[in-house]
Amino acid sequence: MQEIKKYVADNKQRFLDELFDLLRFPSVSADPAYKNEVLKTADFVAQKLRDAGADNVEVCPTAGYPIVYGEKIVDSSKPTVLVYGHYDVQPADPLELWHTPPFEPTIRDEKIYARGACDDKGQFYMHVKAFELMIQTNTLPCNIKFMIEGEEEVGSNNLGIFVQQNKDRLKSDVVLISDTAMISMENPSLETGLRGLSYVEVEVTGPNRDLHSGVYGGAVANPATILAKLIASLHDENNHITIPGFYDDVVELSAAEREALNKAPFDIEDYITDLGVEEVWGEKGYTTLERTGTRPTLEVNGIWGGYIGEGAKTVLPSKASAKISMRLVPNQNSDKITKLFQNHFEKIAPKSVKVKVTPHHGGEPVVTPTDSVAFRAAQKAIAESFGKEPIPTRGGGSIPIVALFEKELGIKTVLMGFGLDSDNLHSPNEKYDIANYYKGIETIPLFHKYFAELSN
Ligand code: BES
Ligand code: MN
Numbered sequence: 001m002q003e004i005k006k007y008v009a010d011n012k013q014r015f016l017d018e019l020f021d022l023l024r025f026p027s028v029s030a031d032p033a034y035k036n037e038v039l040k041t042a043d044f045v046a047q048k049l050r051d052a053g054a055d056n057v058e059v060c061p062t063a064g065y066p067i068v069y070g071e072k073i074v075d076s077s078k079p080t081v082l083v084y085g086h087y088d089v090q091p092a093d094p095l096e097l098w099h100t101p102p103f104e105p106t107i108r109d110e111k112i113y114a115r116g117a118c119d120d121k122g123q124f125y126m127h128v129k130a131f132e133l134m135i136q137t138n139t140l141p142c143n144i145k146f147m148i149e150g151e152e153e154v155g156s157n158n159l160g161i162f163v164q165q166n167k168d169r170l171k172s173d174v175v176l177i178s179d180t181a182m183i184s185m186e187n188p189s190l191e192t193g194l195r196g197l198s199y200v201e202v203e204v205t206g207p208n209r210d211l212h213s214g215v216y217g218g219a220v221a222n223p224a225t226i227l228a229k230l231i232a233s234l235h236d237e238n239n240h241i242t243i244p245g246f247y248d249d250v251v252e253l254s255a256a257e258r259e260a261l262n263k264a265p266f267d268i269e270d271y272i273t274d275l276g277v278e279e280v281w282g283e284k285g286y287t288t289l290e291r292t293g294t295r296p297t298l299e300v301n302g303i304w305g306g307y308i309g310e311g312a313k314t315v316l317p318s319k320a321s322a323k324i325s326m327r328l329v330p331n332q333n334s335d336k337i338t339k340l341f342q343n344h345f346e347k348i349a350p351k352s353v354k355v356k357v358t359p360h361h362g363g364e365p366v367v368t369p370t371d372s373v374a375f376r377a378a379q380k381a382i383a384e385s386f387g388k389e390p391i392p393t394r395g396g397g398s399i400p401i402v403a404l405f406e407k408e409l410g411i412k413t414v415l416m417g418f419g420l421d422s423d424n425l426h427s428p429n430e431k432y433d434i435a436n437y438y439k440g441i442e443t444i445p446l447f448h449k450y451f452a453e454l455s456n
């Protein structure tokens with residue numbers, strides 16, 4: 001541990017400078033306008049892996065953005081850790097809400113502000129620096145493989161094929177991912193589950209053109225009003241989702257599991273103050289931690305239609321649309337849920353409009369084992385570097401690759417995230433605490449050490 005701390009202390013500024021260089025690339029995978037920047041980011045990541053000491057580094061083309069691969073095989077009889085991360089980021093808009101530009105990383109109050117600071121550049125780059133540390137101090141205790149992709153934020157559509165075609169190359173004993181959150185520096189935690197995702201877009205069409213709302217209003221169904229009603233009907237008075245069959249495959253937690261989950265430190269007052277709301281909302285009968293970690297949900301991500309420009313325009317729109325995401329829990333299946341949604345939505349639409357449901361990407365929910373050698377290694381690493389045993393939690397977000405690794409390669413994942421829920425992922429002013437960045441770099445070598453030791 002002393003040696004690790006010394007290496008980090010001696011290289012503090014450079015570790016930060018390099019992350020800043022990475023954060024300056026606007027690698028927004030959702031927006032084709034950034035294509036060249038995303039590609040340049042992949043090359044940058046590859047070079048950093050080479051500089052850190054990785055062999056066989058390759059920017060692997062896919063039908064979308066490339067996957068950066070690199071490895072260090074020290075001894076084929078030793079265990080192998082596959083590190084996964086993503087170099088793409090969410091769009092930064094609305095830009096006017098950022099206090100400093102999203103792609104000019106800035107430090108305020110010991111925090112790095114930039115798009116991707118936490119999700120996931122700041123987090124995966126800790127692994128690159130921890131790897132450098134282990135190479136330089138001659139302490140890499142196991143084999144390591146890196147797979148850093150560029151399409152996570154748009155659903156990892158080309159990753160499945162890559163994994164299938166590279167089964168041998170990716171063969172490992174465990175997948176290690178830092179792309180989740182912990183409770184706080186004082187209360188380190190390890191996420192032991194992720195929700196799945198089913199994402200759809202709905203379009204409601206009424207008359208064949210926008211109409212004068214005085215001439216036709218009151219006589220023709222307004223698609224915006226109908227859409228609002230349809231969406232509102234998707235939750236009942238207890239905030240249960242009304243789609244028939246939606247909960248059929250949901251695994252209910254045992255009383256003991258619920259009790260354990262609710263023991264995690266959580267201050268509801270801080271929560272509502274931070275969010276600027278008067279009270280929380282959600283499915284009746286469940287706590288906030290249960291609602292985000294163990295229950296499926298349905299959220300409108302965006303809704304539009306008709307005139308939304310300056311001033312007023314008296315118009316009855318021809319169309320109205322919404323993007324809807326459903327978060328899934330074991331053992332729900334995203335294709336099945338998407339179909340249930342589609343059937344239900346088409347069925348409840350009145351004859352006065354036509355509805356179209358277009359599925360986007362999906363992903364399956366996962367629960368990661370807590371009795372494995374790898375999980376134990378993560379617990380020991382965190383206990384040593386934070387001075388406190390980590391608390392197991394359930395995460396609300398989704399990383400579809402986790403279920404995919406399990407299905408295609410038969411490998412389980414450890415989610416060793418160092419972010420915070422308050423890091424503004426996908427929001428304006430995304431941040432990552434400098435302390436968490438360094439703490440991560442110090443903890444990761446301990447994971448490898450204990451994983452190698454305990455695997456024996
Ligand atoms: N890193 C997040 C997922 C995450 C965040 C998990 C916080 C746990 C805690 C990831 O980059 C992400 O945003 N995933 C998307 C899904 C993807 C298919 C677009 C998500 O959760 O919305
Ligand atoms: Mn992420």
Ligand code: MN
Pocket residue numbers: 090119153425426
């Ligand atoms: Mn994300």
